[in-house]
Amino acid sequence: MSNLHEQVGLSNEDLRKIRSMRPGTPIDLQITSASTTKRVRSEFVGMDGTRCVIIRFPDESKWGSLRDFIYTDNSLVVRYILEDETGEIIAFKVRVTLILSKPSHLIFTTFPLSIQSHDLRSEPRAQTRMAVTLIDTQHNAELCVCIVRDISLKGCRISIERSVKSRPSIKQNVEMQFKDANGNAFLLKGSVMNAKSDEVWFYYGLKFDTPEEEVAQLLQKLMLSTD
Incomplete structure (x- = not known):
């Protein structure tokens, strides 16, 4: 995988990305024998805290015999796409x-000590932790306060604490009310495209309906650059 940024050691954000995998998440396995390397597809089954990762053994009727590639103490590289949330390839x-054949054919592995990531998004995003008010445009009512995690001219990703009861739904039209350093309020209109969650937060991807020129002006006023 080219153009990857490697993190040495696992930060809380790295752990969040790993824990974002849900049972059934498609994964790519890079496996190596004494003579060659191959890539096969499988799926994530689960994990036991930070003790181990559990992967479904790839379908040998599709990929051929893998006994020379997948065995105890051999290493493998796991890749998956965090497409709905951050637009990244994680590896x-x-x-x-351990390899089990019954009751299911499963692979148990060590827990990763580091991850690599590569941004898939075509447009750059500014990283931020700005608090904004989320408004339901249909009823002109305040939903909640959320945190903007990253933002571009086309959209953003927000997070809302799990304890908050009033949250947006998929395809809902919303407005986000920003305030600059002087307390001036600015609005961005958009729609909720996707949602995910972890133990602490709900994450939502928003697509802006506000023209990009207006978004760019707002980001300049807020001193958020996406260059």
Whole structure:
């Protein structure tokens, strides 16, 4: 994988990205034998805290015999796409610790010590932790206060604490009310495109309906650059 940024050690954000995988998430496995390397597809099954990762053994009727590639103590590279949330390819290396054939054909591995990530988005995004008010445009009513995690001319990603009861729904039209350093309020209109969650936060991807020129002016006023 080219143009990857490697994180040495696992930060809280790295752990969040790993824990964003849900059972059934498609994954790509890079596996190596003494003579060659191959890529196969499988799916994530689960994990036991930070002790191990569990992966479904790839379908050998589709990929051929894998006994020379997947065995105890051999290493493999796992890749998956965090497309709905951050638009990233995430990769990590683990070591096989156990292979079960019954009741299901599963691979148990060590927990990753580091991850690599590569942004898939075509447009740059400014990273931020700005608090904004989210408004339901249909009823002109305040939904909640959320945190803008990143923002571009076309959209943004927000997070809302799980304890908050009034939250947006998919396809809902909303407005986000920003305030600059002088307390002046600015509005961006958009629609909710996707949602995910972890133990602490709900994450939503928003697509802006506001013209890009107006978004760019707002970002300049807020001193958020996406260059």
